[in-house]
Amino acid sequence: MGFDFVSEVAARPPLVLGVDPRPAWHPGPDPLAHLEGYATRLMEALAADLAAVKFQYAFFEALGGSGWALLERLVATARVLGLPVVHDAKRGDIGTTAAAYARATLERWPGSALTVNPYLGGDALEPFFAAAARGGGAVFVLVKTSNPGSADFQDLDAGGRPLYLRVAERVAAWAEAWPAEPWSRVGAVVGGTHPEALEALRPVLPASLFLVPGLGAQGASPLPGAGLLWSASRSLFYPDGRPDLEAARRQAAAYLRDLAG
Numbered sequence: 483m484g485f486d487f488v489s490e491v492a493a494r495p496p497l498v499l500g501v502d503p504r505p506a507w508h509p510g511p512d513p514l515a516h517l518e519g520y521a522t523r524l525m526e527a528l529a530a531d532l533a534a535v536k537f538q539y540a541f542f543e544a545l546g547g548s549g550w551a552l553l554e555r556l557v558a559t560a561r562v563l564g565l566p567v568v569h570d571a572k573r574g575d576i577g578t579t580a581a582a583y584a585r586a587t588l589e590r591w592p593g594s595a596l597t598v599n600p601y602l603g604g605d606a607l608e609p610f611f612a613a614a615a616r617g618g619g620a621v622f623v624l625v626k627t628s629n630p631g632s633a634d635f636q637d638l639d640a641g642g643r644p645l646y647l648r649v650a651e652r653v654a655a656w657a658e659a660w661p662a663e664p665w666s667r668v669g670a671v672v673g674g675t676h677p678e679a680l681e682a683l684r685p686v687l688p689a690s691l692f693l694v695p696g697l698g699a700q701g702a703s704p705l706p707g708a709g710l711l712w713s714a715s716r717s718l719f720y721p722d723g724r725p726d727l728e729a730a731r732r733q734a735a736a737y738l739r740d741l742a743g
């Protein structure tokens with residue numbers, strides 16, 4: 483097999499660059515062109531410092547056709563730079579539609595990863611796992627999200643344990659069913675804003691990579707740990723609220739110092 487997401491990210495520093503573009507924050511007569519140049523130079527500058535680049539689909543979709551085209555070009559640029567890609571699209575639907583979502587992401591870009599929503603259950607996720615296994619990719623299942631409202635459903639009592647721990651138990655079974663080296667193809671999304679959940683979930687999910695968003699703008703602090711991929715979007719892509727290559731470089735170095743323990 484060619485490029486393998488799991489073995490590649492495991493061998494890289496534990497920091498994920500989140501690309502959630504805001505064209506209004508870019509100067510000049512053509513903000514999208516500025517954004518593309520900035521994102522390209524930033525990925526080049528940070529290539530050796532990153533586990534992966536995570537593209538948040540909604541920010542591109544909101545820009546219409548030019549946003550989709552930009553997403554395609556930036557994913558291709560990341561891959562030319564050798565950077566693993568996470569499609570942050572949080573997909574989930576009945577199996578036939580899930581298979582189409584998988585074709586649009588994991589199959590179009592072998593060796594990449596996708597975030598998925600487990601609310602529809604196991605049969606709705608199988609097409610993603612199968613596509614990831616065929617293409618050397620990975621799937622990150624939402625387990626405990628970073629936002630305050632994650633408590634509304636994810637913390638509900640489900641037979642003496644919060645629902646998110648029940649979800650994690652199913653994720654552990656899927657992780658065992660879809661092995662890879664040195665981690666499973668099935669990972670979990672756990673918000674860095676919930677350090678207690680991170681700690682509680684590691685023994686439940688011993689084989690899974692954790693994608694850990696919330697660093698910086700949402701107030702999470704970096705904590706070192708095996709298999710934790712800490713992700714920052716605004717605070718790394720737009721340090722100080724604007725595109726700034728040098729400030730982003732400094733911020734990445736600071737995060738990596740903290741993550742080294």
Ligand SMILES: O=C(O)c1cc(=O)[nH]c(=O)n1[C@@H]1O[C@H](COP(=O)(O)O)[C@@H](O)[C@H]1O
Binds near residue numbers: 570696698699
């Ligand atoms: O799956 C995600 O990436 C994700 C899960 C989660 O629980 N919380 C969360 O913030 N995210 C994403 O992580 C990014 C966080 O952005 P910043 O707060 O700007 O770093 C956004 O792209 C969110 O969509």
